[in-house]
Amino acid sequence: MVAKMRERYEDSKLYRIRHSTAHVMAQAVMELFPGAKIAIGPAIEDGFYYDFDLPRTLTPEDLEQIQKRMVEIIKGKHPFVRRVVSAEEARQIFKDQPYKLELIEGLERGEVDEDGNPVEEKPEISIYQHDSFVDLCRGPHVENTAEINPKAIKLLHVSGAYWRGDEHNPMLQRIYGTAWNDPKELEEYLWRLEEAKKRDHRKLGRELDIFTFDEEVGPGLALWTPRGGAIIEEIEKLAKEVEFKHRYVRVRTPHLAKEDLFVHSGHLPYYAESMYPPMELEGVRYYVKPMNCPMHHKIFASRPRSYRDLPLRLAEYGTCYRYEKSGELFGLMRVRSLQMNDAHIYCSEAQFEQEFTDVIKMYLEYFELFGIQEYYMRFSTHHPRGLGKKYVNNPELWKKTEDMVRQAMQKNGIPYIEIADEAAFYGPKIDVQVRSAIGREFTLATNQVDFAQPARFELTFTNEAGQPETPLCLHRAPLSTHERLIGFLLEHYAGAFPVWLSPEQVRIIPITDSQNEYAVNLQNRLYDLGVRVEADLTPDRMNAKIRKAQLMKVPYMLVVGEKEMNAGAVALRKRDGSQQVMPVEEFIALITDRIRTRSAEL
Missing domain, CATH: 3.40.50.800 (Anticodon-binding domain)
Structure with missing residues (x-):
C-alpha cells in the first residue's frame, strides 16, 4: 500500500475562492461603513470570516446589504493583484488601520504572519488589491472575482471576537460566511448546518442531562451528571477490557508535579502558555499536569529494566489540565480539564513494527464497534527547516523513525496520507481524523513515535547482549479523551446511544x-x-x-x-x-x- 499525498486545503481552488470572497466581503463592509477598521479575514474550514471594528452592532438586514454589494463586486471581474512592499510602505497604505499597523510591526520583526499567527521564518510583506480594496495578505487568491460563483456564497452570522483572541483586547465583530463551487454544494452545506443544530453535542448534552458547565467552577471545566457519568463508566470499562486483552498494565499518577519534572521533560518553558500557572509552597513550584508522559517515564525509570520486560505498556485514564484560550473553548471538544485514554509503550526497535501496528488495529476495533466509517489515517512528518526549533534536532533519527512508520503501515496494508511539517516535536505520528455525522472533522486518536523523551530521561533497558539500550516510546490515545469522545458520539448517534x-x-x-x-x-x-x-x-x-x-x-x-x-x-x-x-x-x-x-x- 503506497501513501497517497492528500492535497492540503490551503492549496485547493476552494480555499482560494473563500479567501478571495473574504476580501470581497471586507470591501463591501468598508463601502457600507466608511471609517470601519479591519483586522484579519482568513479562509477557514467550510468558509471564511473577517473581523471588523464598526461604529454599531450589525443586524441581519446589514448582512443582506453586504451580500448584495458583494454580488455586484464579483460581477465586476476585478483581478487580484499581488505586490511585495516594504514595512514603511505598508504602514503608509494602512496608516488609518490600527490593527493592520500592529500586524505590520510583527511582520517586520519576523514574529507573525499577516493573520497574527506565530512564524518560524520572517515572511515578506505583501498586499493584494482588487477593485478599490487593498489588504495585507500573502494569498493565495483566484485570478479575478469572476471565479467566485455569486450564487454559491452566503453570509451566515455575526459573533464577537477579541482582537488576537485576547480577552484584554477590544471586542470586534466577526462576520462568518461560506463559499462553494456551485449552488448545489452550498445547498448541501446549508442542509448540514441545519442538521448540525439538531445534533450539536452542546444542545444534546443539555437536553439529555449529560454534562454542564458552570461559571463559578470555571470555563472549560466540564461537570458530568449521573447520566454522563454512566457513559464514562462504560467507556472506561470497554478500554480496560480491550487493553487487558492486549497486555497493558494500568498505572495511576498524581494530578500535579514539581516544576523540575516539566523542565526535565522539555515542556517548560516551551509549553508554558498552555499550562496553568504554577503554585508555590515552601519555596517549591508545582504545576497541575498538562500530560501524563513525564510521570510514565518516571515509572519506567523506577527500577532496572531488561529486554524481558519489553514491551512495557503503561495505561492510565489520567486527568490533565491545559489552559486553552477562552476563544478556543468549544463544548466538550476543546476543554481545560480532560481525561485521556492514555498509554505509553516502551519497546525495542525490533518490537516497534508490531507494537505500532497493534495500536492502529486497536483503533479499527473501536471504530467497528462504534460504527465509525468516515475516517482516515494522517501520517505527520517533520520538515528540515524546523530542526532545532519546532522539532528535536536529530535528522538521522527523524529519517529512521519516519521510514519505520511508513514500512509498518505499508507492510500491513493500512491506507494513509502523508502530511509534511505536522509531526510532534519528538517524532512522527499517525493521527486518526474522523468526520462526525454533521461534517465536523477532528482528531479522535493518535499514535506518536517518541525517540527524544526516553533519551532525555535517560531511560534504558539491558538488551540481550547485556548492554544498556534506549527504548522507543509510543504515545497512544485510541479513545481520545472522555470529553472529546462523548462530544463526538453525541453527534454521531444524535443522542440515541446503543x-x-x-x-x-x-x-x-x-x-x-x-x-x-x-x-x-x-x-x-x-x-x-x-x-x-x-x-x-x-x-x-x-x-x-x-x-x-x-x-x-x-x-x-x-x-x-x-x-x-x-x-x-x-x-x-x-x-x-x-x-x-x-x-x-x-x-x-x-x-x-x-x-x-x-x-x-x-
Missing part, C-alpha cells in the same frame, strides 16, 4: 397506580442484573410518560398494565417505534445479550 452505552437503558411505565408495585419489582430485578433502569411512577398519563422517555432517547420502554402484570409480561416499546408483548424472562434475555455483546442493534 443500549450498552445509553445512560438510561430501560424506562418502566405503569399504566395506572395499580401496576406500580409490579413496576418497582421489575425495576429491582433489572437493577440487580446491572441494567440502568427507572420506573416512572408519576401521576402522568401513559402517553405523556412515553413522550418523556422518547425525549430522553431511552432505548427500551416497558409499558405494563393489568394484562401484562397478570401474565408476567411487558409491552416492549423500542426507541425506533416497534412494539411487541413478551414475557419478562424473554426481555431480560434480550437486554442482557445487547449489553454483553455491546450490540448496535435494538
